[in-house]
Amino acid sequence: MKIRATRSAHARGRLAELWEAVEEARSSERVLFQKRPARADTVRAAREVTLEALLAYAAAIEALSWPVPRGIHLEITLYRGLCEDAAAAGRAAGEPAAKVT
Secondary structure, three states: OHHHHHHHHHHHHHHHHHHHHHHHHHHHHHHHHHOOOOOHHHHHHHHHHHHHHHHHHHHHHHHOOOOOOHHHHHHHHHHHHHHHHHHHHHHHOOOOOOOOO
């Protein structure tokens, strides 16, 4: 029983670290959008970082067999769409395709 409690505490600590990464990515995006003009490639990269952080957080929650909050699911869907739209626009402009996970 003690091993399970230790693993659970470690997993919750990992969740806290992953949530901090999500918050940091969001904050970086906000700072980026305060700059005028924001470059499209920089915006796309910042959004991909945020998406990756959200996906890692959701995966850690699922690994604990906990339900992923609906808001996180919605935000992942939003960022996937934004990243895919930006990648498609870049391909139309002749840029190589970016990897979106």
